[in-house]
Amino acid sequence: MLPQSRSRRRAGALLLTFIFGGFDGFAANAAPADRANADAREQAGVLRICAAKNQPPLSLEDGSGFENKIAVVLAEAMNRKAQFVWYERPAIYLVRDQLDKNACDVIVGLDSGDPRVATSKPYYRTGYVFVTRADRDLNIKSWSDQRLAKLGHIAVSFGSPGEVLLKDIGQYENNMAYLYSLVNFKSARNEYTQVDPAKMVGEVSSGGAELAVAFAPDVARYVKASVTPLRISLIDDDAVKRNGEKVPQRFDQSVGVRHDDTALLEQIDAALVLAKPKIDAILQVEGVPLVPISR
Template identity: 50%
Template sequence: MKMSSTARRALLGAAALAAGLTAADGAAAAEKLRVCASKIEAPYSTAKGDGLENRIAEIVAKAMGREIEFVWSDRAAIYLVRDGLDKKLCDVVFGVDADDERVRATRPYFRTGYVYVTKQDGPKLGHSWRDVEATDATRFAVRFQTPAELILKAAGKYEENVSYGLSLVNFEDKRNKYTQVAADRLVSEVANGDADAAIAFASDVARYVKASSTPLRMSMIDDDFQPGSSAKIPLHFDQAIGVRKDDEALAKALDEAIEKAKPEIDRALADEGVPTLPPNA
């Protein structure tokens, strides 16, 4: 049976519409927010997806109207830019410093700093880095190659802590591979009395301080660490999202999402117990 020209045009129109919907579906799929994340970076990112940055990433993606796709790595988060973002396996990395030169950073989504963690009835450490020098406390749990370690050196408490610090990682050689003290270990050392205090970045340890059955306190250290005649060493940091340096459009979209989702982001930080400061940028 011969098809009329009207029927033929109707079928062609339907086919074109179907093709258009397929293309639209493809475009939507391409709009996923691909986030590089570590499986072993608790409390920020875990294989279960229950880390603080996992939660904030989902909040930001929702504010953008995008579906989130985590691109998981078995390595520590310090490798995410080099091994994931730069190789275009993902498009964003959460939790970079706002001045990280490896990436184009978004506006900060929170700011926090280094804190003292002590028992409620433990050493009286106030808000100055010099309190480490003045206190009778001798054993401090810190992470390697951080301002916390530099505070111990400036206060003259580093040498007596070397053996203890290495014991937290079973004396693994940190020169030949990336080795770091687990954040929960910093807190448990204080809670069980093996350390007098911990010096740590607040968002590293807030979850564990909050969950501790032993009453603990966090005290924010003032951002005035300038030992001797050396340059100031920052103790407070803006945290941002990193994208590739040429991805201006995505950075702008993320900035808008951060602003839109600020109440939810702030709620996630509060739930975690993270003390926050007004962002600098």
Template identity: 60%
Template sequence: MPKSVTIRAAIVSGAIAAGALLPASGLAAAGPAVSGDAPLPALRICAAAKELPYSAQDNSGFENRIAMAVASAMGRQPVFVYSDKPGIYAVRDWLDKKKCDVIVGMDANDPRVLTTAPYYRTGYVFVTRKDRHLDVQSWNDPAIRKVGHIVVEFGSPSEVMLKQVDRYNDNMAYLYSLVGFRSPRNEYVQIPPEKMVGEVRAGGADLAVAFAPSIARYVKADPGLQLTPVKDDAKRSDGQALPQYYDQSMGVRLGDTGLQAALNAALVKARPQITAILEEEGIPLVQVAN
């Protein structure tokens, strides 16, 4: 789940946005039961109930699958603590309140948590229709200033760059129309990744720009679309680099070094399964930086 998107935005803007968080919606256990033996100790995993492709209550999200692989490597029973609220709220409302113990898929070194060693690295991608023959690989590509609508995730580096290339004003009404003109200033509002892909497919947008894990599944399922990694050469208006690639880790509560160490060992053990899950999802992977 895109739990670190506002942290990326905070790095850009110099402030971390706060949001109102709501109570838990319930617990669900995943993984095979152990019969005839002592029960396995639980690994309580913070998870969003409705945030595909990351997580869903039927465990169909790729982060659900990664969590189960890691729990198995630890010799623990995965127990998903599901919330109906977006994963962006998981740290303050769930992890910090000890309703669960680990969050899957956080930017490495997210200051709100103690992160594990990174287990994959990926970045933002451009999504286009193959029949449009748009060769866009960088935010510095002049073609970006000429294409039609561009759909981006709110609060992301892509939204920052849309403003940087002077395409925000002529896309703003279009972007807000995709969320019923709700304002992300007062509540968490995000364009669903499958809707972003649908806009490109239907011709409503020439270009979608999103974090690869959010959108790769839907692009892979559509032979008429193509996914192109964004070159890591974007710069803010002040000349500072705006990263397009991020190491992904698991997060535990600050100070929980014991669980951090156990997860680090399990991540090494489960690496083949994790890589297979990510590749099946269609997420383009690059070498971990940290």
């Protein structure tokens, strides 16, 4: 089963790397970047950004995705023009199909330390959240909360930490038919099956689900826009499976480039410092809850 969103926040990171490229020994190394072309692009003042055409709310071809906006701010801080290289397929394929093939040079919004790429210094940190109706006053903040076992439908993304922990507390089977109904009963095994984050939030708003578990950037826009008052609560980073294995809930976010693009990465790190106030403003407007960067 493939993880839910790009390489990020995955219970199956190794499987993702095997399928979408990354570790030596598992996948072929990417072809070296064309240095002459890269130098020409720098001189022309262009920053080629890999982006999915239809990955709301992160990336949209009209530029309204908040990661598109961050990319523009980054390019401006580098004194370059943002040139989006749009891709039809979901963002999870961008590294393998676009970046590694030198179709573009930068991906915004990857987990820091993603093994498929070289990542910048983190520019924000956030995590998974519980989304509930405000009138329920549940205020659940941890997977150790015993009330989770007594709730009705819980919406999670396939391949996510939420799915892993829902199974661990013995509630996955009770929710299985409901979860597959969110994707018209399409099998999530051995293929990328995305649960629309707007639909997850809508399920909570309508009462179809008592709680949704999602990565904050995926749902913050829809929670903020909901006519029904909703509560978004960052999940405490204390989730542990019954076997003692920790399941991380919070992640630093970075910009990714090819491993050999060291000069570009240095420029990005410097530009992120300059762009930080504007990036923070974009995240604030989006409604993404933040926690201090870990490193």
